Amino acid sequence: MFDNFINYLQSKITLTREDIAMVESVCRLKKLRRRQYLLQEGDVWHYNAFVSKGLVRTYRVDDKGVEHIFQFSPENWWAGDRHSYLYGDPAKFNIEALEDSEIILIAKGDFENLLEAIPGYNTFQRNLLERSFVVLQHRIHMGNSYTAEEKYNEFIKAYPNIINRIPQHMIASFVGVSPETLSRIRNNATKK
Amino acid sequence: MFDNFINYLQSKITLTREDIAMVESVCRLKKLRRRQYLLQEGDVWHYNAFVSKGLVRTYRVDDKGVEHIFQFSPENWWAGDRHSYLYGDPAKFNIEALEDSEIILIAKGDFENLLEAIPGYNTFQRNLLERSFVVLQHRIHMGNSYTAEEKYNEFIKAYPNIINRIPQHMIASFVGVSPETLSRIRNNATKK
DNA sequence: AAAAACTATTGATCTATATCAACAAAATTC
């Protein structure tokens, strides 16, 4: 039931039988149909969510009602609203399944116990955050200095394996470009 | 000599006398004159740098030769190139002192030892990264949905204490707006 | 204290990209 997640963990850190039992004891499986929400704006988020199957998007709606996708999470990635998780505030993000999905939920307190109890997990988690930091940093830099076309090219370079599972206008939203502009970019690119 | 840093640490985690001795044994003080570089593009960064006095900026130069400031680090903040640190690649960032500064350097290996050796430090460091993540996330969202004026207002709200130590065109660079536009924004704001 | 470098302002012009709008193909739902 939680095999995907256990395999993921074992590829990152060493687990004893007891560790595995402990992890499994705090996991909860949540199945989502396409278009179903894992989190809606306004609710408080206190889970760590591992996508074991499917694909999920995390997005936010701005003052003008426009959606801005922050992240796509396919299998073996995480999803969540880190701000709400950290500060207990109502979420500004929505998380919605783009495909029928299976999500493993671990409650905040349980997850923190795992980090302390399993040797190396705290360090691995810190490392994961460091790498995320670098990715976000680069996205900020792209936002300030790349053209729309460059941003799109960077996206397909960074996520080649999921592009055909995501509608084009959502890629536009992720990279911060209007859907029309992205359509024109792709059109020009094929002409060359 | 490292008092500022020890005080900072003690405000976050509990330190024994031995812990303090261990920390001090791996600290190195580096004094910077205004305009002096702590890191230059192309060099590899393998420190954790705590600003104990002064102010430092971390910036990157894009393909067109334009500077983009990623971060200002005043007293009691950190500075560094996390990408270079993590992957050992030549830095894309420059770190330059905006004022005469004192920086405490801890080499990568030493720092990792501290995280393991001092109870709670690993967890505190993870928490620090989580909060940074949230900040960067918000900057990405602003980049995609705020006007130039809103971005500037957000900056003065977030960093009210350092605005008068930073030239206006550098604030413009940080928020991702041209210096002329920022000048006009401020002008309009005062008219109201 | 003169020269040089840095900083901020203001005006004129340009441009990348957004917005508005209409249409059609594809996918999904009933």
Place this chain on the structure above:
DNA sequence: GAATTTTGTTGATATAGATCAATAGTTTTT
């Protein structure tokens, strides 16, 4: 399988903000 929704394209137009350029005050350097 008809109706509805989603998705992508293309054209016309608008606009926020960039760029270019000139000026001047301020700070730093020599």
